[in-house]
Amino acid sequence: MTRAALLLLVAAAFLLFGAAALQPSFENAAARYGFTHSFPNGGPTESQPTKKYIIETTGSGVGWIDYDNDGYLDAVLLSGDGGTSRLYHNETGRKLRDVSAETGFFTSGWAQGICAGDTDNDGFTDFVVTHWGSSTLFHNQASRRFRRIELPTGPNRYNTGCAFIDYDRDGDLDLVISNYLRFDYSSVPLPGANPYCFYRNLAVNCGPRGLDFDRNILLRNDGGLKFTDVSAASGIAGPNRNYALGVLTGDFDGDGWTDIFIACDQTPSLLYINQRHGTFVEEGLLRGAALDEHGKALSGMGAAAGDADGDGWLDIFRTNFSDEYSTLYRNRGNGEFEDATVAAGLSANTHYVGWGTGFLDFDNDGWKDLLLVNGHVFPEADRLPGPVRFRQRSILYRNIGKGRFADVSSATGPGIAEPRVARGAAFGDFDNDGAVDILVNNQNEPPSLLRLQKPAPSNWIILKLEGRHSNRSALGAKVSVTANGRTQIDEVRSGGSYLSQNDLRLHFGLGSSPQAERIEVLWPSGKKQLLLGVRGGRVLLVAEPDDR
Amino acid sequence: MARQNPNAARERFQRALTLDPSLAEALIALGKLDAASGRHADAIGHLERAVKLRPNSEPALYNLMLAYRNAGRAADARAASDRLQKLQQPPQGEFTEFLKKLGEKTPPQ
Numbered sequence: 001m002t003r004a005a006l007l008l009l010v011a012a013a014f015l016l017f018g019a020a021a022l023q024p025s026f027e028n029a030a031a032r033y034g035f036t037h038s039f040p041n042g043g044p045t046e047s048q049p050t051k052k053y054i055i056e057t058t059g060s061g062v063g064w065i066d067y068d069n070d071g072y073l074d075a076v077l078l079s080g081d082g083g084t085s086r087l088y089h090n091e092t093g094r095k096l097r098d099v100s101a102e103t104g105f106f107t108s109g110w111a112q113g114i115c116a117g118d119t120d121n122d123g124f125t126d127f128v129v130t131h132w133g134s135s136t137l138f139h140n141q142a143s144r145r146f147r148r149i150e151l152p153t154g155p156n157r158y159n160t161g162c163a164f165i166d167y168d169r170d171g172d173l174d175l176v177i178s179n180y181l182r183f184d185y186s187s188v189p190l191p192g193a194n195p196y197c198f199y200r201n202l203a204v205n206c207g208p209r210g211l212d213f214d215r216n217i218l219l220r221n222d223g224g225l226k227f228t229d230v231s232a233a234s235g236i237a238g239p240n241r242n243y244a245l246g247v248l249t250g251d252f253d254g255d256g257w258t259d260i261f262i263a264c265d266q267t268p269s270l271l272y273i274n275q276r277h278g279t280f281v282e283e284g285l286l287r288g289a290a291l292d293e294h295g296k297a298l299s300g301m302g303a304a305a306g307d308a309d310g311d312g313w314l315d316i317f318r319t320n321f322s323d324e325y326s327t328l329y330r331n332r333g334n335g336e337f338e339d340a341t342v343a344a345g346l347s348a349n350t351h352y353v354g355w356g357t358g359f360l361d362f363d364n365d366g367w368k369d370l371l372l373v374n375g376h377v378f379p380e381a382d383r384l385p386g387p388v389r390f391r392q393r394s395i396l397y398r399n400i401g402k403g404r405f406a407d408v409s410s411a412t413g414p415g416i417a418e419p420r421v422a423r424g425a426a427f428g429d430f431d432n433d434g435a436v437d438i439l440v441n442n443q444n445e446p447p448s449l450l451r452l453q454k455p456a457p458s459n460w461i462i463l464k465l466e467g468r469h470s471n472r473s474a475l476g477a478k479v480s481v482t483a484n485g486r487t488q489i490d491e492v493r494s495g496g497s498y499l500s501q502n503d504l505r506l507h508f509g510l511g512s513s514p515q516a517e518r519i520e521v522l523w524p525s526g527k528k529q530l531l532l533g534v535r536g537g538r539v540l541l542v543a544e545p546d547d548r
Numbered sequence: 549m550a551r552q553n554p555n556a557a558r559e560r561f562q563r564a565l566t567l568d569p570s571l572a573e574a575l576i577a578l579g580k581l582d583a584a585s586g587r588h589a590d591a592i593g594h595l596e597r598a599v600k601l602r603p604n605s606e607p608a609l610y611n612l613m614l615a616y617r618n619a620g621r622a623a624d625a626r627a628a629s630d631r632l633q634k635l636q637q638p639p640q641g642e643f644t645e646f647l648k649k650l651g652e653k654t655p656p657q
Binding site: 268285286288291293294295336338 | 580606607608609610611613614617618625626629632633636
């Protein structure tokens with residue numbers, strides 16, 4: 001072998017090894033950080049080999065919420081019947097400690113969704129837990145205790161997703177809650193009872209098809225921690241032929257008023273466009289965000305918003321059922337969408353039932369990637385031939401630029417590869433190292449904490465927004481960050497993913513640039529704020545200026 | 549093929565239509581190809597023909613609605629949307645009706 005050939009071989013080996021070493025790798029670090037408790041969610045268990053009722057299938061959400069303002073994200077994990085939900089305090093990114101008893105946080109029954117926001121603008125983040133039965137506001141008493149306030153959602157509702165939203169821009173936070181269907185044990189048939197209770201010739205729990213619909217709810221914040229049901233007057237209750245799950249908010253048409261997208265199971269998804277005077281009009285179908293490209297309603301579960309193609313408009317990604325692919329709705333501008341799933345390279349995975357999902361820039365290159373967590377609703381799937389299984393791995397798509405994605409699941413570590421029966425997933429940087437961590441609520445198992453073993457070498461910045469004239473949580477604030485000549489956008493939002501609460505702070509990858517050249521904030525109050533030459537690698541508090 | 553080589557795809561769909569002018573699937577595919585390349589009038593022409601052939605075709609109505617919308621024909625888009633909505637939504641109480649037809653009662657718990 002000549003010296004030149006030897007050098008070439010060494011260079012090739014270095015390149016290959018180097019590339020592998022740089023490939024980000026997710027581990028499941030849950031046990032190491034204190035998440036060892038399992039959260040029950042119906043079958044299968046030793047005493048109950050399967051899921052008898054649909055209430056056991058929808059699972060529960062999870063939240064990253066800094067309830068004590070110490071700069072570290074605390075965690076809330078919700079439980080199905082037979083367990084209690086828990087609040088964990090983040091001990092400066094080293095450990096998470098169960099503080100449920102000392103803070104008075106307690107739930108029982110079938111907890112479903114969680115969403116956060118400072119309802120009374122006192123500087124402490126409150127949160128809502130939705131249930132089959134009712135929904136509860138946990139009012140944060142200066143981070144010492146939580147006071148329970150029952151919300152007027154009506155009795156025996158199957159409340160699922162939720163999000164705080166200042167829909168009337170009066171500076172206080174209102175609340176939207178989705179409802180899945182009408183459920184009670186006495187009227188829902190048992191597995192195999194009728195044709196709606198079969199999956200590929202196997203008797204399974206019944207629904208949602210065949211079960212009665214319900215309507216969605218909007219509660220207006222009247223101050224003093226009092227809420228009024230304005231669902232009918234606002235137009236939210238209008239569509240009532242949808243099995244509604246994940247709630248996602250965003251100003252999709254760019255008019256400065258927050259809209260609401262709701263992922264719906266086996267029925268068209270809903271897009272409520274804010275009419276600016278306290279009402280909404282549902283236009284999901286007309287705007288191209290309800291169906292797939294064949295005009296078919298899919299089984300929507302969770303949803304995420306992000307600018308996938310860098311055109312300055314929020315796109316929507318929705319997770320669906322097996323034998324379908326999750327859908328990317330590209331925003332063509334002004335809130336008019338088209339199904340761009342195939343063109344984006346996201347249509348190959350059809351064996352998964354997707355739930356929690358989020359746009360995250362895991363490699364900090366300035367393009368939003370996508371992660372979704374999965375798990376089937378029928379344990380019986382394991383008895384079938386073929387690739388569909390009850391426990392399923394996560395899927396990670398890397399954004400390779402301009403809205404094209406590559407499936408990198410098999411090369412991004414053991415945390416992604418672990419098969420689970422996952423439901424809610426919350427995205428946030430719990431240890432402030434610049435890498436977004438994902439907390440996943442798994443049914444009948446401890447949660448997963450998907451954490452990069454080594455953060456990407458690229459730069460980043462996290463922005464924590466604090467409203468003064470706008471709502472204190474800055475929900476609805478729009479941020480654009482320019483670095484390396486590219487501008488990224490995002491909004492502060494409550495809820496999202498699947499019945500979960502992501503970090504209220506916004507994370508941006510800056511690529512090779514050590515700073516953001518320009519950060520612009522458009523506050524819900526209408527105030528614009530400009531920051532220039534902002535150093536990255538840190539969490540930056542951005543308070544709304546006092547002058548109007 | 550339609551996305552990677554739209555011209556070749558267009559040619560094949562047109563040939564299929566020559567063989568069978570009532571092939572709604574080919575008209576829908578042509579409509580989608582035209583829509584993707586911004587040829588709104590052509591897209592609408594193909595899709596209107598498809599809807600005429602198959603009035604209850606969800607893909608035809610859906611893509612026609614989007615084509616109207618993209619062409620700025622809001623009223624036509626809304627009318628197509630209303631028709632599609634009726635096709636999409638099963639009636640409330642569908643299950644109860646279904647049980648009645650079968651003469652069944654809710655199974656005991």
